[in-house]
Amino acid sequence: DAKTTQPNSMESNEEEPVHLPCNHSTISGTDYIHWYRQLPSQGPEYVIHGLTSNVNNRMASLAIAEDRKSSTLILHRATLRDAAVYYCLLSGTYKYIFGTGTRLKVLA
Amino acid sequence: EAEVAQSPRYKITEKSQAVAFWCDPISGHATLYWYRQILGQGPELLVQFQDESVVDDSQLPKDRFSAERLKGVDSTLKIQPAELGDSAMYLCASSAGLALSYEQYFGPGTRLTVT
Numbered sequence: 001d002a003k004t005t006q007p008n009s010m011e012s013n014e015e016e017p018v019h020l021p022c023n024h025s026t027i028s029g030t031d032y033i034h035w036y037r038q039l040p041s042q043g044p045e046y047v048i049h050g051l052t053s054n055v056n057n058r059m060a061s062l063a064i065a066e067d068r069k070s071s072t073l074i075l076h077r078a079t080l081r082d083a084a085v086y087y088c089l090l091s092g093t094y095k096y097i098f099g100t101g102t103r104l105k106v107l108a
Numbered sequence: 109e110a111e112v113a114q115s116p117r118y119k120i121t122e123k124s125q126a127v128a129f130w131c132d133p134i135s136g137h138a139t140l141y142w143y144r145q146i147l148g149q150g151p152e153l154l155v156q157f158q159d160e161s162v163v164d165d166s167q168l169p170k171d172r173f174s175a176e177r178l179k180g181v182d183s184t185l186k187i188q189p190a191e192l193g194d195s196a197m198y199l200c201a202s203s204a205g206l207a208l209s210y211e212q213y214f215g216p217g218t219r220l221t222v223t
Contacts, residue, residue: 032208043199043214087150091208098150
């Protein structure tokens with residue numbers, strides 16, 4: 001199963017951009033890259049996903065390296081409500097493998 | 109906005125007792141997942157259904173855990189007998205299908221404490 005590596009924690013100031021990195025060097029050609037986030041005492045929430053090209057939605061942007069071995073989730077203006085654990089994962093053979101994620105702390 | 113429903117939200121049970129969790133996925137979602145999340149870790153997939161059929165239960169401890177989705181809609185996850193190590197959050201998720209691009213929608217979870 002393909003695995004991802006993320007920093008355990010990151011900090012950001014409110015209203016500044018945040019770049020959350022993820023390494024997935026064992027990614028296969030058919031794996032999608034997904035990002036979810038989990039607020040305390042809640043289930044994970046979908047953020048964004050992509051295959052090869054960069055993606056934008058109302059929540060965030062996803063930048064995928066040309067060799068697809070890494071990706072970066074970009075929150076353009078962090079708010080206090082963005083404080084959560086962010087998971088980068090690959091979908092292969094119909095299932096997701098979650099790692100331990102990055103705990104994002106947003107400072108007011 | 110449609111949501112995945114789970115009940116109960118919290119459950120405290122004694123070791124060796126039976127416990128059951130219920131999940132109602134988003135209407136029309138054919139694929140349903142049960143995850144277990146131990147505090148401080150990411151969710152771990154236990155079982156995956158496509159309609160009423162099990163697609164993957166390779167990580168389900170089958171000696172004590174069972175899951176069913178009889179009519180291909182709602183689902184029940186059962187533990188019998190519960191052990192102390194089963195204390196965790198049990199999450200249900202659903203998606204429109206098996207395709208790798210589909211996003212999963214998660215419910216609020218059931219927090220189980222085994223004493």
